[in-house]
Amino acid sequence: MDSEPKIPNRRPMLVTLLCEYASLNGGENSLLSVLPRLQERGIHFRVLAPPHGPFAEAVAGLGIEQIPFSVMNYSSLSERRERLAEILRRHRPALLHANSLSMGRLSGPVAAECQLPSIAHLRDIVRLNATMIADLNRHRTLLAVSEATRTFHVGQGIGADRCQALYNGVDLQRFCPGTPTGFLHRELGIPRNAPLLGVIGQIGIRKGQDFLLDALRPLFAERSDFHLLIIGQRWSEKDESRRFEERLRTIADAEPYRNRVHFPGVRKDIPELLRELTILIHPARQEPLGRVLLEAAASGLAVAASNAGGTAEIFLDGESAKLFAPGDSTALQHIVRQLLDSVEQRRRLGIAARKRCEDLFSADRCAERLFEIYTG
Numbered sequence: 001m002d003s004e005p006k007i008p009n010r011r012p013m014l015v016t017l018l019c020e021y022a023s024l025n026g027g028e029n030s031l032l033s034v035l036p037r038l039q040e041r042g043i044h045f046r047v048l049a050p051p052h053g054p055f056a057e058a059v060a061g062l063g064i065e066q067i068p069f070s071v072m073n074y075s076s077l078s079e080r081r082e083r084l085a086e087i088l089r090r091h092r093p094a095l096l097h098a099n100s101l102s103m104g105r106l107s108g109p110v111a112a113e114c115q116l117p118s119i120a121h122l123r124d125i126v127r128l129n130a131t132m133i134a135d136l137n138r139h140r141t142l143l144a145v146s147e148a149t150r151t152f153h154v155g156q157g158i159g160a161d162r163c164q165a166l167y168n169g170v171d172l173q174r175f176c177p178g179t180p181t182g183f184l185h186r187e188l189g190i191p192r193n194a195p196l197l198g199v200i201g202q203i204g205i206r207k208g209q210d211f212l213l214d215a216l217r218p219l220f221a222e223r224s225d226f227h228l229l230i231i232g233q234r235w236s237e238k239d240e241s242r243r244f245e246e247r248l249r250t251i252a253d254a255e256p257y258r259n260r261v262h263f264p265g266v267r268k269d270i271p272e273l274l275r276e277l278t279i280l281i282h283p284a285r286q287e288p289l290g291r292v293l294l295e296a297a298a299s300g301l302a303v304a305a306s307n308a309g310g311t312a313e314i315f316l317d318g319e320s321a322k323l324f325a326p327g328d329s330t331a332l333q334h335i336v337r338q339l340l341d342s343v344e345q346r347r348r349l350g351i352a353a354r355k356r357c358e359d360l361f362s363a364d365r366c367a368e369r370l371f372e373i374y375t376g
Helices: 026-040 054-061 077-091 101-113 130-136 147-155 183-188 209-222 239-252 270-274 291-298 329-341 343-360 363-375
Strands: 013-018 043-049 065-068 095-098 118-122 141-144 163-165 196-200 227-231 261-265 279-282 302-306 322-324
Touching: 013 077, 013 101, 013 363, 026 043, 026 054, 026 291, 026 363, 043 054, 043 077, 054 065, 077 101, 095 101, 101 118, 101 130, 118 147, 141 147, 147 163, 183 227, 196 209, 196 270, 209 227, 209 239, 209 329, 239 261, 270 291, 279 291, 279 329, 291 302, 291 343, 302 329, 302 343, 322 329, 329 343
Parallel strands: 013 043, 013 095, 043 065, 095 118, 118 141, 141 163, 196 227, 196 279, 227 261, 279 302, 302 322
Antiparallel strands: none
């Protein structure tokens, strides 16, 4: 780790982090990537989050105090705010950092009433009503994960003077190029020389796995050499989300996909898994700043991604990745054919993507910026 040493002779600053989910999604992993670096700079943390699950385990591993807080335990917004206010008045941190848009909306009025400096992280591109915007504007600072995300929210009423872009960072030592070992082929019973295409993310409409299967149908029919891995899990219990996953699995069980589309579920070995893939495909319909794209880029993997949201801020089209318009199945088919048939093109894209991550998206760079925001 190439982070700076601790700041000498500085009184420790206590930051309370407000987090919504017990699982490890993009926002949680992005936060976890910078916490050790900020601890080394003398920042102390306390976490308000659901007390059980992968996120709580990861926080405990960093030696950070946790206070149980789950919005699911309260039936109304007013009850949630009342409980949050009780905790903040009792523990009185120097700063509150809400790690998601929804937690920012929840905590904005509470932090203002408690006269507590606060930050909210905008990690989603979603429509907001006037009340939500007013709640978010109660924070001292709003952090958008990309310029595209910032532009979207400022356009619907978020204060431009308090909103700035802060790119997520990726651990360049944990996610790095390496030689494939073939473990994924062996695990799934796939021939060792078969190219592996992968899509990684929560199984849901926004991530576009249905579009990907439909778009690749001609390629599955034309050639039998490659396999596709749909890596992730459906977290939503909504009926439409259940039907979405059922449709994916029904398609995958039929020709021309049968026995060549795999659902490995949630994985804890993403750094190693990325080194086994031939191409990462990211067909998202909307994407503020895809964490898996940063991880794939840092791993030197060739990427084909929809040019949605902040994706074009990560990659230069044709230089460090191949981008296509969201929903353009013809363009995606053409890109995947090209990349499957050209080892050299995949190598060139991977090298350029890694270099871009080193220049713009390291966890050290993100932690340095966040430290300045905390202490500014």
